[in-house]
Amino acid sequence: xxxxxxxxxxxxxxxxxxxxxxxxxxxxxxxxxxxxxxxxxxxxxxxxxxxxxxxxxxxxxxxxxxxxxxxxxxxxxxx
Numbered sequence: 481x482x483x484x485x486x487x488x489x490x491x492x493x494x495x496x497x498x499x500x501x502x503x504x505x506x507x508x509x510x511x512x513x514x515x516x517x518x519x520x521x522x523x524x525x526x527x528x529x530x531x532x533x534x535x536x537x538x539x540x541x542x543x544x545x546x547x548x549x550x551x552x553x554x555x556x557x558x559x
Contacts, residue, residue, distance in 0.1 A: 481524065482531045485550045488519040494543035495519070501541045507534050521547075 488510075490498040495517050502510045502521060507530075511520040521538075525531040538547060 481526060482528060483522070483524045484531070486521040486523070487546075487548045487550060488521045488544060489546040489548075490517060490519065490543050491545045492517075494545075498541065498543040501543060502538070505534070505537065508538075 488498060488502065495512065498519060499510055499512060502508045502519065507523050507525050509522040509524075511522075512518075513520065523531070523534055523538075525534055538544065
């Protein structure tokens with residue numbers, strides 16, 4: 481189960497719009513920074529294919545200026 485954290489930088493004046501867009505995606509948890517125009521984004525998906533689809537979806541958000549991955553790991557699934 482891939483879990484990744486990102487720093488999401490909105491276009492100027494678009495922070496709330498970006499928060500709303502990311503919060504609307506089920507696999508995303510968003511935490512805005514208190515003192516900067518910056519968001520912390522945590523994603524959790526079931527597999528690498530779902531992660532790739534999610535990343536493409538996030539990158540199409542107009543209010544997003546830059547997305548930088550901070551860390552990522554894959555938790556093995558026990559079947």
